[in-house]
Amino acid sequence: MIRRVFRRPEKYSIFFQQLITEINSLGLGSLGIVSIISVFMGAVITIQSAFNFTSAWIPIYAVGLATRQGIILEFSPTIVSLILAGKVGSNIASEIGTMRVTEQIDALEVMGINPEGYLIMPKVMAAMLINPFLIIISMFLGIFGGWLFGVLTGVVTSYEYVYGIQYQLRPFSVYYALIKTVVFAFIITSVSSYCGYYTDGGSLEVGRSSTRAVVYSSILILIFNFMLTQLLMA
């Protein structure tokens, strides 16, 4: 199937049109939920850290440092990808699954169009292109949320927090997060497309495919998260 997905598109102009549509649908359509979750998760990480760093040996700027590391290394790339697996994955599986059971995929095939390439490749490419931007926005908003709520609740001063988020910043952490994001974007779109494409039956099966897509994508994200961390950080 993967071979057919990445076969040369029938027409590049239509492929780019599809790609833009998918970037809009999969990426920009998820911006709202990603933003809200990131701001509040940043806030929670900051407050949790502040209340747990009770030792006098731990400087207060460590709250900013912990928030930054938590957001960049794990929350934004992994947790946001898990959330996207739920939102985008179920959307893709149900869309393609419905096209399968209503014979729309058969219609594409008998027109002489490669349905895997036409339907799946733009989704995979769009997610791999737009998700890193989503994750960067999530990182900024998470750290911003931590600062905002940290300062508002008085658990950390603005100066200490900003000092903490700048403390020993390694650019590799961001690269590591972006590498993970691209891999997770591929997992979400390809697994969900696969589940949708091989839907057999009626509307009940479309629902099952959608659930399967979310479950399999999430499990694979967790496994690959472990493997990539071991590979890139060890």
Place this chain on the structure above:
Amino acid sequence: MIEVRQLSKSFNNRKVLKDISLNFEQGKCNLIIGESGSGKTVLVKSMIGLIKPDTGEVLYDDRNFTRMNFFEKKIIRQEMGVLFQGGALFDSMTVEENIIFPLSMFTEKSLEEKVERANFCLRRVNLSNVSKLFPAELSGGMKKRVAIARAIAVSPRYLICDEPNSGLDPITSIVIDELIKEITYEYNITTIVITHDMNSVLEIGDTIAFLYKGDILWKGNKEEILHAGKKELVDFVYATKFLKEFRKRIIE
């Protein structure tokens, strides 16, 4: 002309098609009839390459479709118009976009030319003021007509219709049948229609093949079918008690 030679297909050791051999003539409405589960859809899906047959060959004007690779099949498929049971219109596209779609994929026509062609096809199937609507906003009969418009947009040599009347009232069914017949004669294309609607059989059946439990039991035309003697076919044609009684009186 489309030729089917000794086509067989099994699912889980259950033979659905048993060495089917048929010829579908150009410029005629070729009907495949039979009760539900007799293998009609499997036969047509095998012919258009959606199901891989176990044995046998399908020839489109002497071009062996079953032995072709993906790219060769693609050329034949661009000469095909297929009308699916549910219409299979793309939900995310308007009626106009649905009809334009195959043209955008395979021709270098300008947008104006494509829109003109779409409007022509819509007029041909007697539809107007629907081009900006989405499939969900259309009735069952309109969907079928849009699907026919999409199928003829690429000027096909072969038109294949899978139960074009399913789910339609008798009046709309006759409109669809008339349309298929007119298009077949007007463009001199090879049309295959799967149906179990006797009105369609009598309306457009230039050649008819009766499929029973995966086997061709009878071949003929709409005049001959009323006088055919095979029990299974008689049971199919004269399905109701009323029709059975009617037939008995005619024979007597």
